[in-house]
Amino acid sequence: MKVDNQAGQKAFSELYEAYAPMVYRRCLSLLGDDAEAKDMMQDVFLRIYDRKDSLDLSQPSSLLWNTATRLCLNRIRDKKRRGLDVDSSDTLLNIACADDEMDGYEARGLLAKIFSKEQESTRTIAVLHYVDGMTLEETAEMVGLSVSGVRKRLRTLQARIKDLEVKR
Amino acid sequence: MTTIKKISDFKMERYLLGELPDVEMRELREREVSDEIFAARVKKLREENGRILEECPFNALEARLEMAGKSSSSAVGTAFWLKVAAALVVALGIFSAVFMGRDVVTMQSDDASMEVAMADAGDTRIKGLDARMEVWKKTGDSAVQLTNGSEVREGDEIQLRYSVPEKCYGMLLSLDGNGMFTMHMSDGMSAMKLEPGKMTTLPYAYRLDNAPKHETFFLLTSHNSFDFDEKNLNALLKNKEVSNVIVELRKAGR
Numbered sequence: 001m002k003v004d005n006q007a008g009q010k011a012f013s014e015l016y017e018a019y020a021p022m023v024y025r026r027c028l029s030l031l032g033d034d035a036e037a038k039d040m041m042q043d044v045f046l047r048i049y050d051r052k053d054s055l056d057l058s059q060p061s062s063l064l065w066n067t068a069t070r071l072c073l074n075r076i077r078d079k080k081r082r083g084l085d086v087d088s089s090d091t092l093l094n095i096a097c098a099d100d101e102m103d104g105y106e107a108r109g110l111l112a113k114i115f116s117k118e119q120e121s122t123r124t125i126a127v128l129h130y131v132d133g134m135t136l137e138e139t140a141e142m143v144g145l146s147v148s149g150v151r152k153r154l155r156t157l158q159a160r161i162k163d164l165e166v167k168r
Numbered sequence: 169m170t171t172i173k174k175i176s177d178f179k180m181e182r183y184l185l186g187e188l189p190d191v192e193m194r195e196l197r198e199r200e201v202s203d204e205i206f207a208a209r210v211k212k213l214r215e216e217n218g219r220i221l222e223e224c225p226f227n228a229l230e231a232r233l234e235m236a237g238k239s240s241s242s243a244v245g246t247a248f249w250l251k252v253a254a255a256l257v258v259a260l261g262i263f264s265a266v267f268m269g270r271d272v273v274t275m276q277s278d279d280a281s282m283e284v285a286m287a288d289a290g291d292t293r294i295k296g297l298d299a300r301m302e303v304w305k306k307t308g309d310s311a312v313q314l315t316n317g318s319e320v321r322e323g324d325e326i327q328l329r330y331s332v333p334e335k336c337y338g339m340l341l342s343l344d345g346n347g348m349f350t351m352h353m354s355d356g357m358s359a360m361k362l363e364p365g366k367m368t369t370l371p372y373a374y375r376l377d378n379a380p381k382h383e384t385f386f387l388l389t390s391h392n393s394f395d396f397d398e399k400n401l402n403a404l405l406k407n408k409e410v411s412n413v414i415v416e417l418r419k420a421g422r
Contacts, residue, residue: 017226018185019185020220020224021213021216021220021221022181022185024220024224025181025216026181038223042224042228042229042232046229049233061181061182061185065181132176132177133174138176142178
């Protein structure tokens with residue numbers, strides 16, 4: 001169906017052109033490297049494309065921001081594990097390398113859970129709160145959880161990272 | 169001493185995208201006028217947007233999709249593209265071909281009062297196939313129905329509803345003062361099959377952009393399938409087999 005394909009391509013390119021700058025800047029702020037940020041920006045859109053059937057696109061900016069955050073955290077953790085230089089703050093590095101029970105869902109292919117608002121990565125939540133400086137209320141809205149839910153999730157991570165403290 | 173609250177990166181991005189709630193958008197627009205430092209930050213980011221897209225065009229992503237065997241032009245889930253296009257329509261008010269192979273039955277709005285206001289309204293009957301179209305504008309926590317000549321402004325959130333008395337083919341589109349068409353309901357560039365019944369609310373609202381003069385909405389219906397392109401609207405309006413309902417809104421502020 002030629003028309004549908006053209007329209008689909010147009011819709012995806014419009015999504016990209018509207019949000020790519022935001023995604024790039026997000027990746028750059030977490031990775032600290034222009035080339036790496038550009039590469040990661042494309043990874044984010046590829047991820048969105050791959051998971052298109054399970055995504056909630058009612059708020060594309062939140063979805064893309066959180067996806068970029070999570071993929072950048074994975075990149076930072078992988079680099080750290082491989083002994084490569086990581087240009088990140090200690091807080092970001094600690095969060096990136098923390099155990100996250102939600103990662104297991106992704107590894108096991110339970111992507112719908114990862115992408116739904118109820119199951120956003122705890123590490124992503126921690127970055128929004130501790131690194132981005134969002135309040136608990138803003139963080140909760142961003143990931144679709146209650147404030148108490150966010151606080152609870154952060155406490156589980158806090159138990160693994162000494163320097164983190166859940167702010168009220 | 170005046171305290172200037174720091175704006176988070178995400179909030180700034182949403183400001184650039186025009187996605188913040190009206191109150192926050194207004195606050196930041198005022199700040200952009202009065203705060204040179206903030207204005208410079210906004211200007212820098214807007215300029216940077218163009219540079220980023222120049223350095224990383226969509227074509228580059230397409231190449232990676234193709235390398236991975238996932239051409240973006242391949243047949244993909246219609247529902248996904250519908251969501252993408254509609255999200256962009258709401259967020260940016262830009263042209264999007266919204267195409268669907270299914271009926272739309274629910275309104276995805278968190279503003280229940282708007283739904284209630286629309287549900288309470290009487291239906292306006294029209295000529296031809298006796299199809300009906302309603303155009304609503306969100307106002308605070310409610311909504312008002314617009315009619316020919318109603319005044320609207322950039323940023324107004326518009327919700328469309330329609331009903332048809334019998335099975336037919338139809339499409340909903342709009343034309344703004346820049347001559348730009350926006351397809352709100354169709355099957356690609358063709359009319360989609362419509363089922364008779366109650367007023368159906370499109371699942372996504374539509375935010376008006378800064379186009380001047382007018383915003384005109386068309387509901388076109390026919391017993392037979394028909395196609396649309398930007399050059400044949402007048403022909404469709406004159407076609408006796410295609411019935412139309414038209415609501416023209418006056419654009420203020422320009």
